[in-house]
Amino acid sequence: MSAPTTFIERIVFILENRGMSMLQGAGNTLLIAFVSTVIGCIIGFIVGIIMTIPLDKRDNIFKRIILRVVRLILHVYIEVFRGTPMMVQAMFIYYGSIMVFNIHMPFMIAAFFIVSINTGAYMAETVRGGILSIDPGQSEGAKAIGMTHVQSMTYVISPQALRNIMPQIGNNLIINIKDTCVLSVISVVELMFASRAVAGAYLMYFETYTITMVMYLAMTLFFSRLLRYFEKKMDGNKSYDLATHDTLAHTSGMVSYREEKRQ
Amino acid sequence: MSDNIIEVRSLVKTFGGNEVLKGVDFTVRKGDVTCIIGASGSGKSTLLRCINMLETPTGGEILFHGEDIMQRKSSVPEYRTRVGMVFQNFNLFYNMTALKNCMVGTRKVLKKDKATSLKIALDYLEKVGMSPFINARPRQLSGGQQQRVAIARALAMEPEVLLFDEPTSALDPQMVGEVLAVIRKLADEGWTMIIVTHEMAFARDVSNHVVYMQDGIICEEGTPEQIFQNPQKQETKEFLARFMAG
Numbered sequence A: 001m002s003a004p005t006t007f008i009e010r011i012v013f014i015l016e017n018r019g020m021s022m023l024q025g026a027g028n029t030l031l032i033a034f035v036s037t038v039i040g041c042i043i044g045f046i047v048g049i050i051m052t053i054p055l056d057k058r059d060n061i062f063k064r065i066i067l068r069v070v071r072l073i074l075h076v077y078i079e080v081f082r083g084t085p086m087m088v089q090a091m092f093i094y095y096g097s098i099m100v101f102n103i104h105m106p107f108m109i110a111a112f113f114i115v116s117i118n119t120g121a122y123m124a125e126t127v128r129g130g131i132l133s134i135d136p137g138q139s140e141g142a143k144a145i146g147m148t149h150v151q152s153m154t155y156v157i158s159p160q161a162l163r164n165i166m167p168q169i170g171n172n173l174i175i176n177i178k179d180t181c182v183l184s185v186i187s188v189v190e191l192m193f194a195s196r197a198v199a200g201a202y203l204m205y206f207e208t209y210t211i212t213m214v215m216y217l218a219m220t221l222f223f224s225r226l227l228r229y230f231e232k233k234m235d236g237n238k239s240y241d242l243a244t245h246d247t248l249a250h251t252s253g254m255v256s257y258r259e260e261k262r263q
Numbered sequence B: 001m002s003d004n005i006i007e008v009r010s011l012v013k014t015f016g017g018n019e020v021l022k023g024v025d026f027t028v029r030k031g032d033v034t035c036i037i038g039a040s041g042s043g044k045s046t047l048l049r050c051i052n053m054l055e056t057p058t059g060g061e062i063l064f065h066g067e068d069i070m071q072r073k074s075s076v077p078e079y080r081t082r083v084g085m086v087f088q089n090f091n092l093f094y095n096m097t098a099l100k101n102c103m104v105g106t107r108k109v110l111k112k113d114k115a116t117s118l119k120i121a122l123d124y125l126e127k128v129g130m131s132p133f134i135n136a137r138p139r140q141l142s143g144g145q146q147q148r149v150a151i152a153r154a155l156a157m158e159p160e161v162l163l164f165d166e167p168t169s170a171l172d173p174q175m176v177g178e179v180l181a182v183i184r185k186l187a188d189e190g191w192t193m194i195i196v197t198h199e200m201a202f203a204r205d206v207s208n209h210v211v212y213m214q215d216g217i218i219c220e221e222g223t224p225e226q227i228f229q230n231p232q233k234q235e236t237k238e239f240l241a242r243f244m245a246g
């Protein structure tokens, strides 16, 4: 087989020989980004909800002290992880756990851990904003039928906050797809790591990274479309069915109430 | 054993330095329909919100079946299941259909099973004439329809008292009638209600007890005949005169 000479030939050559390993890298990138975004959102919701628990003078002293302490810790968490680069966090946590706890984290576990924790710190603030943006009337309506704070959060506030912050969640997912590339510093075999190996092996940098670019773009485009679709789904139907086949509807007072006029 | 459900005694509420309720006393017996009237800013909403513990009273007490609600052994949420509230702005849950709005309380708070909860919701939605719209979301309904669903949601909890805070004030004029008709029907069925309203004709017809509030105190109270036909206090006369004229 003669050595490939043109740009196209080289691309085909790389795809034939190392396409699978690049795809596997891309698969890992997706897996890390997706799972970590989901876990990060869960962390974000938990932290965001704790940050918005109302403190009442009537609450007992222990509850208030515990809540204060927990909030302080969460504040530190948010500031530290938002305020330092993920690449540094990756090295800090990975090598730190070896040095201090003598734990050698499997690369993938380390990747999930770092990206989730990082996403959680960002999402916490997003969720807090999302919760605060919900009309206070919603939680009053919930209270008025006897819901506790947790119930009102679970059934009324969080679902609406979630819908409102879907665009930011999508943003985070896309950022995570791209930013997992920094994990190659701790040898996580994601797309960037795989690309570097391929480019180095064949000394075809431009061609390899062209493929890498296309793969990243394909992933981010796919997910931004998917998230749009989810948003539409969450909004429910534009119109609603009149439940006229409902036997009760026939006896309903829709019409009969009209006869009573305001005086 | 008295059949007093709610007794408000020397109720005081201040916001910062602003004393909004300055010692309010009144009693609601089973089956009473109490209408609270008065100029805006006189403390009517604050009074209702204190009764439902959405605001914490600063002083005085509120007795529910003779028991101070601030000192009740059972929790505030449990108390609220027995005192329903209908808001000026409906406050329906935007993430749920009309039906779900009326089921979530019985399902998740009262922990009734799904079939029971569904039946209760359908019954009350029918009572307020909203059966055809059970699948609609609040934003797809008119104000009057939303308020009727909100009433059904409160009724589904089968509370002992229903509080209405200006239930028709946010509505276009042509929708006021349909909501008042529903409340009137509830009065006929014997529900105990406290209604803050500016609809004087409605208050006169539907209530057996009218309370006129001014500047955080009850200025005058009595039967609808006493208040509307033969008010004793000068303030009440002026308020009614202004209201009937305007």
Ligand SMILES: Nc1ncnc2c1ncn2[C@@H]1O[C@H](COP(=O)(O)OP(=O)(O)O)[C@@H](O)[C@H]1O
Binding pocket: B015, B018, B020, B038, B039, B040, B041, B042, B043, B044, B045, B046, B047
């Ligand atoms: N949360 C609050 N903080 C401060 N002031 C309030 C608050 N709620 C009500 N007020 C004040 O209390 C007074 C009475 O309000 P409200 O009970 O809403 O009157 P009404 O319902 O009779 O119009 C008003 O002057 C209002 O500005």
Ligand SMILES: [Mg+2]
Binding pocket: B044, B045, B046, B165, B166
């Ligand atoms: Mg008011």
